[in-house]
Amino acid sequence: MYSLGGIRSLPANWRSTTASMTTTESVRKVPQVLTVAGSDSGAGAGIQADLKVCAARGVYCASVITAVTAQNTRGVQSVHLLPPEFVSEQLKSVLSDFEFDVVKTGMLPSTEIVEVLLQNLSEFPVRALVVDPVMVSTSGHVLAGSSVLSIFRERLLPIADIITPNVKEASALLGGVKIETVEEMRSAAKLLHEMGPRFVLVKGGDLPDSSDSVDVYFDGKEFHELRSPRIATRNTHGTGCTLASCIAAELAKGSSMLSAVKVAKRFVDNALDYSKDIVIGTGKQGPFDHFFSLKKDPQSSRCSIFNPDDLFLYAVTDSRMNKKWNRSIVDAVKAAIEGGATIIQLREKEAETREFLEEAKSCVGICRSHGVCLLINDRIDIALACDADGVHVGQSDMPVDLVRSLLGPDKIIGVSCKTPEQAHQAWKDGADYIGSGGVFPTNTKANNRTIGLDGLKTVCEASQLPVVAIGGIGISNAVSVMQINTPNLKGVAVVSALFDQECVLTQTKKLHKTLEESKKEV
Numbered sequence: 054m055y056s057l058g059g060i061r062s063l064p065a066n067w068r069s070t071t072a073s074m075t076t077t078e079s080v081r082k083v084p085q086v087l088t089v090a091g092s093d094s095g096a097g098a099g100i101q102a103d104l105k106v107c108a109a110r111g112v113y114c115a116s117v118i119t120a121v122t123a124q125n126t127r128g129v130q131s132v133h134l135l136p137p138e139f140v141s142e143q144l145k146s147v148l149s150d151f152e153f154d155v156v157k158t159g160m161l162p163s164t165e166i167v168e169v170l171l172q173n174l175s176e177f178p179v180r181a182l183v184v185d186p187v188m189v190s191t192s193g194h195v196l197a198g199s200s201v202l203s204i205f206r207e208r209l210l211p212i213a214d215i216i217t218p219n220v221k222e223a224s225a226l227l228g229g230v231k232i233e234t235v236e237e238m239r240s241a242a243k244l245l246h247e248m249g250p251r252f253v254l255v256k257g258g259d260l261p262d263s264s265d266s267v268d269v270y271f272d273g274k275e276f277h278e279l280r281s282p283r284i285a286t287r288n289t290h291g292t293g294c295t296l297a298s299c300i301a302a303e304l305a306k307g308s309s310m311l312s313a314v315k316v317a318k319r320f321v322d323n324a325l326d327y328s329k330d331i332v333i334g335t336g337k338q339g340p341f342d343h344f345f346s347l348k349k350d351p352q353s354s355r356c357s358i359f360n361p362d363d364l365f366l367y368a369v370t371d372s373r374m375n376k377k378w379n380r381s382i383v384d385a386v387k388a389a390i391e392g393g394a395t396i397i398q399l400r401e402k403e404a405e406t407r408e409f410l411e412e413a414k415s416c417v418g419i420c421r422s423h424g425v426c427l428l429i430n431d432r433i434d435i436a437l438a439c440d441a442d443g444v445h446v447g448q449s450d451m452p453v454d455l456v457r458s459l460l461g462p463d464k465i466i467g468v469s470c471k472t473p474e475q476a477h478q479a480w481k482d483g484a485d486y487i488g489s490g491g492v493f494p495t496n497t498k499a500n501n502r503t504i505g506l507d508g509l510k511t512v513c514e515a516s517q518l519p520v521v522a523i524g525g526i527g528i529s530n531a532v533s534v535m536q537i538n539t540p541n542l543k544g545v546a547v548v549s550a551l552f553d554q555e556c557v558l559t560q561t562k563k564l565h566k567t568l569e570e571s572k573k574e575v
């Protein structure tokens with residue numbers, strides 16, 4: 054059997070080397086994706102979409118063109134295949150020169166072109182392969198005929214880390230089975246997984262009669278339904294290419310597969326929502342804007358896509374400490390951000406609702422102007438009212454699946470977990486990260502069982518979500534926490550170490566420096 058050692062060895066919580074690389078004097082490595090796909094002259098889908106989404110997500114994208122289509126918002130007028138030898142020339146040029154983290158494939162219109170791709174990948178192994186088995190455009194034009202089905206099934210799917218067929222493509226790959234319901238999407242995902250890819254995402258954008266857009270993710274053991282309200286717009290041309298390339302971009306930055314898929318789904322949702330009214334072209338299906346995040350008013354733009362690296366220095370406020378040191382929450386938050394906090398949580402156990410809401414609103418303004426996400430502890434109502442970026446809930450607070458349905462797909466949800474079982478449940482319920490602890494004994498939370506570094510490590514290793522460590526962490530022991538060195542552990546959450554101190558700014562700077570140094574050591 055054909056084997057690409059590098060690709061198949063991607064572990065579940067794989068991180069690329071570039072993602073963890075720190076800036077040195079003269080070298081800065083950029084995550085890199087290669088897309089092997091067709092050109093869309095209308096620039097909504099294909100290579101053009103791939104380049105745009107990678108750029109929007111901060112990833113360099115090189116492009117090998119397999120075919121040129123004459124295409125617009127009305128449909129595909131004509132397709133011109135490039136000679137396989139010339140596709141191979143392009144592949145050799147870039148694969149021999151660049152260090153790609155991920156290769157993503159789109160339109161592969163002939164068996165010969167798939168063969169040259171496989172040949173080149175065996176000569177130049179890459180870390181991950183994302184296969185979007187493009188076959189028919191939404192307008193009904195054949196982009197890759199049934200002649201490619203057997204090489205897809207027998208040789209391409211088995212080496213893919215993830216495949217992202219829409220329902221029609223999933224059906225074609227499975228020899229024409231009917232896929233009209235989410236249940237049938239699940240069965241299809243399972244059958245496709247048996248063909249060899251490590252993960253399968255069956256996209257439901259074209260599922261008939263569905264008010265939600267539902268994608269089904271299968272990792273070989275468990276299913277996950279990624280659901281979001283269907284956006285009423287004509288501008289959906291290129292959603293499939295965008296989704297697959299966004300997955301590739303997130304993997305290149307070091308995400309685990311499920312996080313990459315979730316970010317990609319949210320990216321598509323946000324782009325469609327932002328672009329729902331734009332008019333480009335006169336046809337039935339228009340393109341959308343991949344650069345929505347650049348265009349929002351910086352005062353109002355929220356951190357709509359969660360970046361696990363934001364958990365690095367997680368500052369949690371405490372009203373008693375602020376009172377003790379005679380400072381407002383707003384001043385505490387400003388100082389923490391200035392000192393290098395990468396995310397803020399307001400944890401105000403005793404505050405009156407009205408007063409807390411006003412303070413939370415001010416903090417949202419400050420955080421947004423600095424591009425730092427703001428979460429609210431426990432209080433879903435306050436989070437909604439002040440338009441915070443998300444919430445953090447404990448095991449006895451509101452259940453996560455309910456929080457998700459109240460807050461919608463865009464908000465960040467964190468959950469406190471002490472055990473692998475709780476971490477697993479948090480993932481299933483749609484959380485974005487978990488907070489695990491108390492790592493060390495703490496005064497901030499009464500009757501809280503300490504899990505120690507061993508307990509933290511156990512949770513991190515089992516978790517499908519990024520983890521932030523919490524409980525009794527400060528400058529003196531932060532390094533020992535980060536040294537447990539599991540890919541899921543993204544940072545430390547601190548309360549007293551920053552806020553039960555005379556100068557929040559100085560303490561935050563010190564902790565930031567300590568954490569940066571610990572990152573260099575591991």
Ligand SMILES: Nc1ncnc2c1ncn2[C@@H]1O[C@H](COP(=O)(O)OP(=O)(O)OP(=O)(O)O)[C@@H](O)[C@H]1O
Pocket residue numbers: 098189190191218219220256257258259260266267268281282283284285286289290291292293294296318321322325
């Ligand atoms: N109107 C919509 N609102 C929200 N999400 C959507 C909408 N249409 C598609 N999506 C999402 O976009 C992604 C691509 O789905 P889709 O099934 O349309 O793929 P595709 O058919 O391969 O794409 P393309 O139409 O570009 O060929 C999926 O995550 C899907 O859920």
Ligand SMILES: Cc1ncc(CO)c(N)n1
Pocket residue numbers: 090091092093098099100122124159160187189190191196290291292293294
């Ligand atoms: C070139 C190209 N690739 C993919 C698609 C699928 O959307 C398309 N319409 N055109």
Ligand SMILES: [Mg+2]
Pocket residue numbers: 191219258259292293
């Ligand atoms: Mg579609």
